[in-house]
Every structure is written in structure tokens, then in C-alpha cells.
Amino acid sequence: MTLSRFATKNAFRNRRRSFITAISIAFSLLLLTLLMSVYRGFYIDQGPPESALRLVTRHKVSLVFWLPSYYREKVRTIPGVVHVSPWNWFGGIYKDTKPENAFAQFGVDPNEIFDVIKEDRVPPDELEAFKRDRAGAAVNRALAEKHGWKVGDKVIVKGTIYPINLEVTIRAIYDSDNAFDSMFFSTEYIDQALPRVKGRTGTLYTLVDSPEHVTSVSKAIDEMFANSPQPTKTETEKGFTLSFVAQLGNVKLFILSICGAVVFAILLVSANTMAMTIRERTREVAVLKTLGFTRRTILSLYIGEAMTISLFGGLLGATGATLLMIIASKMPNGTFFTGFKVNTPTYLVALAVAALVGFVSAFFPSYSASQRNIVDGLRHIG
Amino acid sequence: MPQAAEMKSAPAATKLVQANHVSKIFTRDTFEVRALDDVSIEIAEKEFLALMGPSGSGKTTLLNMIAAIDRPTAGELLVQGENVFRYSDKKIAEWRNRHIGYIFQTFNLIPVLTAFENVELPLLLTKLNKNERRDHVMTALTLVGLGDRVHHLPKQLSGGQEQRVAIARAIVTDPTLLLADEPTGDLDSHSAAEVLEIMKRLNEEFGKTVVMVTHDPNAAAYAHTTRHLEKGMLLPG
Ligand SMILES: Nc1ncnc2c1ncn2[C@@H]1O[C@H](COP(=O)(O)OP(=O)(O)OP(=O)(O)O)[C@@H](O)[C@H]1O
Ligand SMILES: [Mg+2]
Numbered sequence: 001m002t003l004s005r006f007a008t009k010n011a012f013r014n015r016r017r018s019f020i021t022a023i024s025i026a027f028s029l030l031l032l033t034l035l036m037s038v039y040r041g042f043y044i045d046q047g048p049p050e051s052a053l054r055l056v057t058r059h060k061v062s063l064v065f066w067l068p069s070y071y072r073e074k075v076r077t078i079p080g081v082v083h084v085s086p087w088n089w090f091g092g093i094y095k096d097t098k099p100e101n102a103f104a105q106f107g108v109d110p111n112e113i114f115d116v117i118k119e120d121r122v123p124p125d126e127l128e129a130f131k132r133d134r135a136g137a138a139v140n141r142a143l144a145e146k147h148g149w150k151v152g153d154k155v156i157v158k159g160t161i162y163p164i165n166l167e168v169t170i171r172a173i174y175d176s177d178n179a180f181d182s183m184f185f186s187t188e189y190i191d192q193a194l195p196r197v198k199g200r201t202g203t204l205y206t207l208v209d210s211p212e213h214v215t216s217v218s219k220a221i222d223e224m225f226a227n228s229p230q231p232t233k234t235e236t237e238k239g240f241t242l243s244f245v246a247q248l249g250n251v252k253l254f255i256l257s258i259c260g261a262v263v264f265a266i267l268l269v270s271a272n273t274m275a276m277t278i279r280e281r282t283r284e285v286a287v288l289k290t291l292g293f294t295r296r297t298i299l300s301l302y303i304g305e306a307m308t309i310s311l312f313g314g315l316l317g318a319t320g321a322t323l324l325m326i327i328a329s330k331m332p333n334g335t336f337f338t339g340f341k342v343n344t345p346t347y348l349v350a351l352a353v354a355a356l357v358g359f360v361s362a363f364f365p366s367y368s369a370s371q372r373n374i375v376d377g378l379r380h381i382g
Numbered sequence: 383m384p385q386a387a388e389m390k391s392a393p394a395a396t397k398l399v400q401a402n403h404v405s406k407i408f409t410r411d412t413f414e415v416r417a418l419d420d421v422s423i424e425i426a427e428k429e430f431l432a433l434m435g436p437s438g439s440g441k442t443t444l445l446n447m448i449a450a451i452d453r454p455t456a457g458e459l460l461v462q463g464e465n466v467f468r469y470s471d472k473k474i475a476e477w478r479n480r481h482i483g484y485i486f487q488t489f490n491l492i493p494v495l496t497a498f499e500n501v502e503l504p505l506l507l508t509k510l511n512k513n514e515r516r517d518h519v520m521t522a523l524t525l526v527g528l529g530d531r532v533h534h535l536p537k538q539l540s541g542g543q544e545q546r547v548a549i550a551r552a553i554v555t556d557p558t559l560l561l562a563d564e565p566t567g568d569l570d571s572h573s574a575a576e577v578l579e580i581m582k583r584l585n586e587e588f589g590k591t592v593v594m595v596t597h598d599p600n601a602a603a604y605a606h607t608t609r610h611l612e613k614g615m616l617l618p619g
Contacts, residue, residue: 001499003506006499006506009494009495013493287490287492290484291478291503291507292478292507293475294471294507295472297507374451375451378486
């Protein structure tokens with residue numbers, strides 16, 4: 001036997017109590033791991049390197065206002081800009097409003113869009129066909145497979161913002177690493193069907209040549225239109241997604257406060273267990289000291305015990321969350337967690353939180369037990 | 383050990399324990415309990431001493447002082463010529479691990495540990511490796527006649543066997559001094575006799591100095607000398 005083996009034996013001395021504690025830690029850490037992964041997906045992950053090179057320009061006041069289409073060519077003149085495409089939210093409905101049938105549709109310039117989102121891969125012949133057909137569409141492979149679409153199939157999407165329906169032919173199926181389902185079609189389709197919107201664009205999607213130019217280009221765009229009737233706001237793709245998320249309220253604070261509450265709750269559960277456990281061993285602590293155990297050894301013995309329990313719970317919880325996210329991402333209809341996953345750093349952070357909870361919860365009761373006078377401990381009944 | 387030189391103030395070779403005018407006062411709320419009152423005693427090496435006296439007379443308190451579990455309020459206590467109380471708490475713990483074997487009335491084994499593991503416990507604080515520890519543990523358990531019960535948990539043993547495991551735990555570090563506080567108090571007479579025989583053998587064959595607190599005159603008969611405490615005072619022996 002070793003001292004750590006002794007700590008482990010102690011941890012499962014009262015099996016039921018240790019198990020319940022470990023399970024409550026596991027559930028809390030499962031939640032914490034999910035939240036941390038969502039938080040990471042929103043606020044920390046930068047996406048593919050190309051994403052950091054992309055800027056989204058919209059009307060300064062709100063997404064609902066239009067920008068003039070000629071802004072595109074003016075933006076193109078700014079040094080550092082490589083490609084620009086319009087990017088117009090169509091907001092249509094395919095079949096019905098069921099969530100499994102939802103996907104995004106964007107009016108773009110077929111000639112340039114796949115230069116802007118250059119990490120997505122399109123077979124060259126399909127791309128050519130997409131460019132040639134004004135009523136053509138490009139969809140990502142997952143979306144095509146979900147609905148059984150093949151190149152050449154006709155798809156009808158009912159307009160909600162525009163009083164028209166999109167009746168497009170699938171011309172290209174592209175492969176993408178992000179889990180976002182979208183359909184691209186030509187802005188000319190709407191321009192022709194609805195001449196009054198001609199000359200307007202929702203947002204502009206710009207690819208910058210190098211990371212050093214991202215900030216200067218973004219500033220240059222906004223300065224260019226600062227004094228015009230339609231001033232702009234330009235953000236990185238990531239920043240744009242976040243301002244979209246921000247419409248839901250202060251998501252960041254919301255996630256962080258739940259995380260805080262979860263950690264605090266398990267801290268209390270674990271502290272309560274450890275305080276109870278150590279109080280029951282008052283006499284035993286005195287016996288160990290009589291055998292020559294120092295305060296420090298006793299302290300580390302009991303802290304090790306608590307950390308064994310909390311790490312056991314943490315391992316269950318973090319692994320559970322990882323599996324849950326994998327399952328969620330495999331669900332055919334997509335879930336809230338689609339696109340998020342538990343990565344190794346998040347997993348390790350969850351385990352570190354578990355270890356810390358064990359440490360903190362055991363520290364105070366163990367410390368006072370280790371400081372207790374031996375004579376009083378030996379005289380303790382119970 | 384830089385303190386070692388200054389500690390050896392009175393190196394009387396045959397005097398293992400020397401208590402000079404030791405008093406202990408416990409303060410409880412408003413009144414004081416004088417648990418030991420000016421006790422002076424010398425315990426020679428290889429002595430087997432029985433301490434008797436009515437309940438509350440200070441027997442456990444004296445034993446605890448010798449084990450450096452409790453500090454005297456006044457007076458001086460030397461073990462092997464050293465005033466152990468001058469050490470830091472950490473050094474006292476190490477000293478106790480090496481030099482003192484303590485046997486309790488209620489055995490105080492750790493319930494989740496087997497007989498083997500209970501006996502091994504004090505050795506975990508030493509530098510011995512796994513094989514050396516196993517040899518020591520087996521020697522101690524064989525000596526108390528439990529070589530065939532090593533993997534039993536305390537609840538699977540009789541009271542007498544539990545106390546013998548506790549004795550093995552007390553002697554496994556090969557301490558100089560064995561202190562036993564009513565070791566047979568919770569045992570039937572047959573088990574008590576077994577335990578007392580082991581104590582006697584440890585004293586005679588292995589040269590351990592034994593101080594045993596007891597209420598039982600039959601137990602005291604195993605000792606060389608018997609001293610009596612009354613109201614914290616040591617009666618002339
Ligand atoms: N930690 C303590 N706090 C307060 N009083 C104590 C403490 N330890 C001992 N006493 C008191 O000191 C006196 C001597 O106690 P001690 O335990 O030494 O007696 P004892 O001779 O061992 O008695 P017993 O035969 O019942 O074990 C008693 O009056 C006891 O109540
Ligand atoms: Mg007593």
C-alpha cells in the first residue's frame with residue numbers, strides 16, 4: 001500500500017455517499033463542459049484561417065437597412081482587398097417551417113463567391129455551370145444529402161422578405177468544413193424578378209490579402225462611406241456572427257454566470273461531503289498522528305481523497321459531454337449543439353475545475369482536522 | 383539533526399524516561415482540572431511498568447506526556463535524555479513514529495484497511511521500500527500470531543485478534559518504548575491473557591520498555607513493577 005492508495009481507499013469508504021457526490025459533480029461538469037464548448041465556439045474559436053481574412057460590411061445602423069450595390073466596386077479599390085461579393089439574406093422557407101427543413105439562402109455573385117469563401121471546395125465544372133445559370137444554385141453537400149438533391153434538381157424556396165419565390169436548379173454541390181447549411185444563388189435572379197430592389201445589397205463579403213491588412217481595410221471601408229447617407233459598419237466574419245448572437249441578449253454574461261453557479265454548486269456539495277467525512281474521522285486523525293503522521297501528510301491524504309472523488313466525477317461528466325456533443329452533431333436534423341464540439345483543452349479545463357473543486361472543498365475541513373489537538377481527538381467519542 | 387546535541391542534556395543511559403515534577407492542568411471553561419500533580423518518575427530501559435489508579439487519576443495523561451502527545455503545564459520530561467517538546471511538531475511526529483509504539487484500549491484500527499495494511503501504516507512514513515515494508519509487516523504479524531490473517535479486515539477479526547493487529551502496528555517500526563493504555567480493557571480474559579503474554583514476550587525477548595495502564599491486578603501481575611496514581615499524584619512505589 002502507498003499513501004495515495006490509502007487516500008483512494010478512504011475515498012470509497014462510504015461508497016454510497018462518495019458515489020452520490022461523484023455523480024452530482026459529474027452532472028454539473030457535464031453541463032459546464034457543454035457551456036464551455038458553446039462559449040468557446042462563440043467567443044474564442046477563430047474558425048478556419050481564411051475566416052479571419054474575411055470582412056462583412058453592413059449598414060451602420062442595422063442589418064435591416066440596404067447598402068448601394070456600387071459600394072462593392074468602391075471597396076474593391078482599397079489596397080489589400082482581393083475579392084468582394086454581395087451577400088444578401090433571402091430568408092425563404094423550403095417546404096414548411098419545420099426546423100429540419102430550415103437552411104439559409106444567400107444572394108451572391110456566382111463569379112466571385114467561391115473566391116471569397118475559398119476554403120469551400122466546388123468541382124470546377126459544377127462551378128462553371130453555377131456561374132452560367134442565373135437561376136442556378138449551389139448548396140453544401142450535407143444539405144444536398146439531407147434532401148436528396150442532385151445536380152440538375154429543381155428546388156422552390158418561398159420568399160418571406162421578398163414577395164417572390166426562388167425557383168432554382170441545383171448546379172453545384174460544394175464541400176465545406178463548417179456545419180452551416182446554406183444555398184447560394186445569383187443576386188441577378190432577384191434583380192430581374194423584382195426590379196425595384198436592383199442596385200441594393202444587404203451586406204458585402206470581402207476577402208483581404210493578409211492578416212496585417214484586416215484592421216486597416218476594415219477601417220478604410222467604413223471611413224470611405226462615413227459621410228454618405230448610408231454609412232457602414234465592417235466586422236470580421238467572427239465579429240459579425242457574434243453581433244448576430246448578441247441580438248439574443250448578453251449571451252456571454254449569461255453563459256459565464258451559469259458556469260459560475262454550476263462551479264459554486266458543486267463546490268458546496270463536495271465541501272459538505274468532505275466536512276461530514278472528516279468530522280466522522282476525528283478520532284482516526286488523532287490515531288494517525290499518534291502513529292507519527294504529520295499535519296501535512298494528513299492534509300494531503302484528505303485533499304487527495306476529495307480530489308479522487310471529484311476527478312472521478314469530472315471524468316464522467318466531461319466524457320459524457322464529449323459523447324453527447326458527438327451524438328448531437330450526428331443527429332440528422334441538427335440540434336442546438338450542431339457545430340460545437342468538446343476539444344481537448346476544454347476537456348482538460350473541465351478536469352482541472354473538478355480537481356480544483358476537490359482541493360478547495362477539502363482544504364478547510366482537512367486543515368482544521370490536521371490542526372486539532374491529539375488528546376482531544378483521542379477522547380472524541382463517535 | 384542540528385538540535386540533537388543540545389537535546390542530550392542528561393544522557394543517563396539506563397533511564398529511558400525521566401519525569402521531573404511534571405504537572406498538567408486542563409482548563410475547562412471556568413475551573414481547572416489538575417490531571418497530574420508534581421509527578422516525578424524514572425523508567426529504566428527494558429522495564430515493564432504497570433500504572434494503576436482510579437478513573438480520572440491521570441494515567442492516560444501521563445502516558446500521553448511520555449508519547450509527546452500532550453505537553454506538561456509545568457516540569458520537565460526527558461525521553462532517552464531528550465526533551466522532545468523542544469522539537470517542532472513535524473519532528474515530534476517523526477520521533478514518535480520511530481520511538482513510540484502506542485496501543486489503545488479500543489484498538490483504533492482503520493476499518494477499510496486489512497490487517498496487513500493497518501500494520502504497514504506507520505511504515506509508509508519511513509524510507510523503506512515495498513519489499514522491506516512487507517518483511518517488517520510479516521515479522522510483526524507473525525510475532526503476534528496472526529501470520530495467517532493478513533488480508534482480513536478488522537471487522538472480520540475478533541477483539542483479541544484486533545488488539546494483536548494493533549500491537550503489531552505498534553511494534554512494526556521497532557520502537558524503543560511501548561505504551562499501552564488499558565490494552566485488555568475491552569477483551570475477555572482469554573484474549574487478555576494472549577495479549578499480555580505478547581507484551582511480556584516483547585519485553586523479555588525483544589528488550590522493549592513497556593508502560594501499561596491497567597485497572598486489572600491480574601494484568602499488572604505481568605509487569606515488573608506497579609505504580610499507583612491518585613488524583614494526579616504518584617504514590618510512593
Ligand atoms: N483534554 C482534556 N480536557 C479536559 N480535561 C481533561 C482532558 N484530559 C483529561 N482530562 C481530565 O484530567 C483528569 C485525568 O484524566 P485521565 O484521562 O488522565 O485519567 P485516567 O486515569 O486515564 O482515567 P480512566 O481510567 O478513566 O481512563 C480527568 O479528570 C479528566 O477529566
Ligand atoms: Mg485513561
